[in-house]
Amino acid sequence: MVRDLPETTYAVLGLLDMERASGYDLAAFADRALGYFWPISRTLVYRELGRLESLGWVESEPVPQDRLPDKRVWSSTEEGRGALTAWLAQPAVPGGADRNGFLVKFFFGDRMSPEAMRRLLDDYRETLEATRADLAALIEHLAGVPDGRMGRRSARHGLRTAEARLAWIDEVEAEMTGTSQLPPAEEADPHDDSAHHQATRVAQEARETA
Amino acid sequence: MVRDLPETTYAVLGLLDMERASGYDLAAFADRALGYFWPISRTLVYRELGRLESLGWVESEPVPQDRLPDKRVWSSTEEGRGALTAWLAQPAVPGGADRNGFLVKFFFGDRMSPEAMRRLLDDYRETLEATRADLAALIEHLAGVPDGRMGRRSARHGLRTAEARLAWIDEVEAEMTGTSQLPPAEEADPHDDSAHHQATRVAQEARETA
DNA sequence: AAGCCCATGTAATGAGTTACATGATTCG
DNA sequence: CGAATCATGTAACTCATTACATGGGCTT
Numbered sequence: 223m224v225r226d227l228p229e230t231t232y233a234v235l236g237l238l239d240m241e242r243a244s245g246y247d248l249a250a251f252a253d254r255a256l257g258y259f260w261p262i263s264r265t266l267v268y269r270e271l272g273r274l275e276s277l278g279w280v281e282s283e284p285v286p287q288d289r290l291p292d293k294r295v296w297s298s299t300e301e302g303r304g305a306l307t308a309w310l311a312q313p314a315v316p317g318g319a320d321r322n323g324f325l326v327k328f329f330f331g332d333r334m335s336p337e338a339m340r341r342l343l344d345d346y347r348e349t350l351e352a353t354r355a356d357l358a359a360l361i362e363h364l365a366g367v368p369d370g371r372m373g374r375r376s377a378r379h380g381l382r383t384a385e386a387r388l389a390w391i392d393e394v395e396a397e398m399t400g401t402s403q404l405p406p407a408e409e410a411d412p413h414d415d416s417a418h419h420q421a422t423r424v425a426q427e428a429r430e431t432a
Numbered sequence: 433m434v435r436d437l438p439e440t441t442y443a444v445l446g447l448l449d450m451e452r453a454s455g456y457d458l459a460a461f462a463d464r465a466l467g468y469f470w471p472i473s474r475t476l477v478y479r480e481l482g483r484l485e486s487l488g489w490v491e492s493e494p495v496p497q498d499r500l501p502d503k504r505v506w507s508s509t510e511e512g513r514g515a516l517t518a519w520l521a522q523p524a525v526p527g528g529a530d531r532n533g534f535l536v537k538f539f540f541g542d543r544m545s546p547e548a549m550r551r552l553l554d555d556y557r558e559t560l561e562a563t564r565a566d567l568a569a570l571i572e573h574l575a576g577v578p579d580g581r582m583g584r585r586s587a588r589h590g591l592r593t594a595e596a597r598l599a600w601i602d603e604v605e606a607e608m609t610g611t612s613q614l615p616p617a618e619e620a621d622p623h624d625d626s627a628h629h630q631a632t633r634v635a636q637e638a639r640e641t642a
Numbered sequence: 643a644a645g646c647c648c649a650t651g652t653a654a655t656g657a658g659t660t661a662c663a664t665g666a667t668t669c670g
Numbered sequence: 671c672g673a674a675t676c677a678t679g680t681a682a683c684t685c686a687t688t689a690c691a692t693g694g695g696c697t698t
Contacts, residue, residue: 454648454649454650455649455650455651456648456649456650457649474650475651475652478650478651479651497648497649499648500647500648500649501648501649501650502649502650503648503649503650504649504650
């Protein structure tokens with residue numbers, strides 16, 4: 223039997239099935255649509271397109287352009303749509319939800335200085351608040367989009383997760399300041415919301431460039 | 433400049449610093465302590481120990497045994513503890529929290545049959561409920577352990593996350609049954625809890641402190 | 643007798659990231 | 671004039687998983 227392909231392959235196929243696009247546009251689409259729970263780098267998109275083509279699940283058509291470089295526009299084939307449907311009918315693999323770069327550090331917090339712990343928690347909160355803001359904006363945006371239903375629901379999954387974790391931060395902060403494992407939180411400057419916007423962009427770019 | 437090592441390397445070092453152990457025991461410890469947010473396979477533990485040894489951050493001592501095979505017991509060196517402290521003082525890398533195998537399938541739910549969607553959501557709920565039960569038990573267990581503070585807090589992070597996602601399932605189920613994108617939920621058979629026990633992580637069964 | 647537990651590893655494979663390469667166009 | 675955007679890829683690398691190998695002791 224055929225060894226089963228990674229989720230990413232099907233994700234690329236699925237996106238392409240929603241909207242024929244060039245590899246370049248598809249990567250941007252993937253980042254918008256799946257970026258929060260299934261990041262796919264641009265290079266990887268190209269590789270998966272190559273694989274999908276050799277499977278006969280997608281095909282491409284060259285599109286010459288005047289001012290811009292020529293491109294190949296990809297679309298799913300009948301076989302590809304069949305494969306996608308088959309994949310969707312199979313149960314999801316349970317793993318993959320793991321790996322939290324904050325927690326793996328936090329766990330060893332007994333060895334950290336209170337100041338380092340304070341910074342760690344502050345950074346995490348900032349990241350989560352940026353995510354929450356981004357997702358809230360996305361949800362509102364998708365409210366007016368006809369095919370945005372599943373995207374909106376997926377985004378709500380992320381929103382709820384972020385909110386639960388922010389509540390967790392409040393909880394541990396209260397517990398840890400009480401036992402002086404943590405210096406008290408500083409008052410946030412209400413004039414300075416640049417920190418948030420910066421964090422948003424940094425988190426995004428960290429994925430692409432770092 | 434030294435290229436920075438993966439988190440896993442430091443995680444192994446950190447665990448070893450809490451408790452000297454053989455590679456075998458360390459792998460079990462890692463699974464108990466970090467398994468929910470930073471899984472480390474047994475083979476990987478051995479590789480990281482080799483790397484840490486060549487860095488001079490850990491050292492080993494052979495321990496002969498009578499009935500059981502001989503083993504090497506590892507412990508962190510002074511240099512290793514320094515490296516660990518330095519790592520903990522650095523900010524955490526923001527990424528790593530991503531990749532949800534359920535969501536990447538759910539996102540394409542418009543192409544799924546209502547029955548397949550029902551199965552997908554049921555599976556996810558089952559997984560989350562198993563996680564919630566495991567973590568709740570772990571938290572209760574760690575309440576009586578002197579050094580279990582950070583482990584308990586980390587577990588609460590997972591617990592809150594799981595609960596938020598279960599609430600999300602309720603939300604989308606209500607929305608989707610209302611628009612008949614989903615057949616109504618079946619009554620759970622109270623006699624059949626085998627599914628839950630299967631979903632429960634095997635490694636979590638052995639929860640005695642070594 | 644089968645199968646798990648202890649204990650340590652090697653080998654193969656593959657998914658994903660990052661750096662690099664190229665080059666026209668457009669915008670500040 | 672430099673930077674960003676559009677567009678497509680190659681090459682190198684490494685983290686992580688999985689399968690395999692070995693073998694005595696203990697339990698069902």
